[in-house]
Amino acid sequence: MGKDIVTNDNDINDLFLKVVDLVTQARERVATTVNIAEVYTKFHIGQYIVEYEQKGETRAEYGKAVLKELSKRLTDRLGNGWSYPYLRQIRQFYLVYGNLINSVHQIEEDKNDNRCLSNPASTFTLSWSHYLILMRIENPDARSFYEIECAEQQWSVRQLSRQVGSSLYERLALSRNKAEVMRLAREGQRIEKPSDIIKNPITLEFLGLKPDAAYSESKLENAIINKMQQFLLEL
Template sequence: MMDKKELKPINHDFLNHISAVLDNARKNAKTAVNLSMVYAYYEIGKIIVEEEQQGKNRAAYGKQLLQELSKFLTDKFGKGFSVTNLKQMRQFYMIYSTDQIGQTLSDQFENLPSVDSGRKFFLSWSHYLKLMRISNEDERYFYEIESVKNDWSLSELKRQYDSSLYERLALSMDKDKVYRLALEGHHPETAKEAVKDPYVLEFLGLPELPEYSESELESRIIDHLQQFLLELGTGFAFIGRQVRFTFDEEHFMVDLVFYNRLLRCFVLFDLKIGELKHQDIGQMQMYVHYYDRKVKLPEENPTIGIILCKDKNNAVVEMTLPEENSQIFASKYETVLPSKEDLQKLLEEQIEVESK
């Protein structure tokens, strides 16, 4: 018989592996239950609408119907079936019985059932309660697709909506590509489409500081790297901070270096807390040229350079950058959430100009 002293300690990787399997199973089970309830609420909404349409005095009949149904379901199933909740189910059916999500997304979830209209659902009921409050159909499509693709929690969906992600992306696109946002989500194909202006960094917690340095801004970004990657968008991977290279016996540091898997190129960030100067653009041009000539592989695409600044003069940017340059950008950053109304107005004005 083996002495207890000879027993080897249990491998922690083994324990963690088993734990991960169970965590994943529980998550999948929870997801399945949530999705089942979404489909059930859609069906309840459908039945309510069909019943209301048979009532002679629809307004009065509908009110009585919901009150009696609420009492019946609450007595039988408990909480969750107030008149307000039933109205939300009715609204859910009325909104989603007539629309179709992008086919690409549906193809990725062939195992999910379809409702009578052919529509599939991918998110929790809480997600759809938020989405239903978005009146613009194209915008609602976009946030649903991005939530699924990026596995956004409800809080992240709210944050992306509050930061006006749809409008900020659309401002960098022509009219046809804005339409594609609603069908496919964000799939950057060019350097310009991968860059936002402005970037919203309210999660850094900087507004309370009367002043801060560029190193403080950089440190805050690193401390909130996961949120910063979400703000950057699809396909970004972090490479390093203060990445050093030597050129002509002089040392240089790139503040932040990322790689975008979709565009297959390096993306360099230079951080500026004041107004952008033409020297800053010249410096970024040198960084980009070095990476293109010394770092990137032949099969990779040209490097993108982004100068992230608190303020910029567009005239200075236009005069400093060559007209043919399509790889270097100057973007403002906001430490508070921007006005959604202002961005929507800018987008509407841009689309109107392009339509003429």
């Protein structure tokens, strides 16, 4: 009978953590690659659709008929997931980002003596779900801001949706304290002391104050007193 081999608990734990970390990193790289490949593919599908439409009639009815027929054929060949509304989203994605990508490539051509990047996916760094939110933003400057911040801050789809819904870009454009607005965007509204409660945007709106600026305690106090006086007078 051989002796049982005794392993050092710390050593095996260190090995375990290294393997887990390696596998986790590999999965993240694969997921990122898949996300970018998905966006890249849909960008070019949208490009094909728009170019096909431009060769034919320009009426909206024609484009609708094209997408419906394409949806039917793709579903028959590739299975579910190619509905008419979905193809409309893909088409819209190219219409929003097509000019931007083409202009970026033109700049690269000028910089590299007509040697341009052959893959626009180098411009896309987010998932398709992120771009579904971004392409609904009409202001190009606002869209660019959210896209950059989303990549740098690694916002999830839910976080991006919340920041767009809270008009972060517009609040930054109006605010005199941009650092504070960005802190709120990253951390949210933290209630650490009683005075923080009355600085809540909803409370400020009730007091008739703009939530895009910083206020002193005395100014907040005066606003509350004035609001109470007005309320008592109305009673």
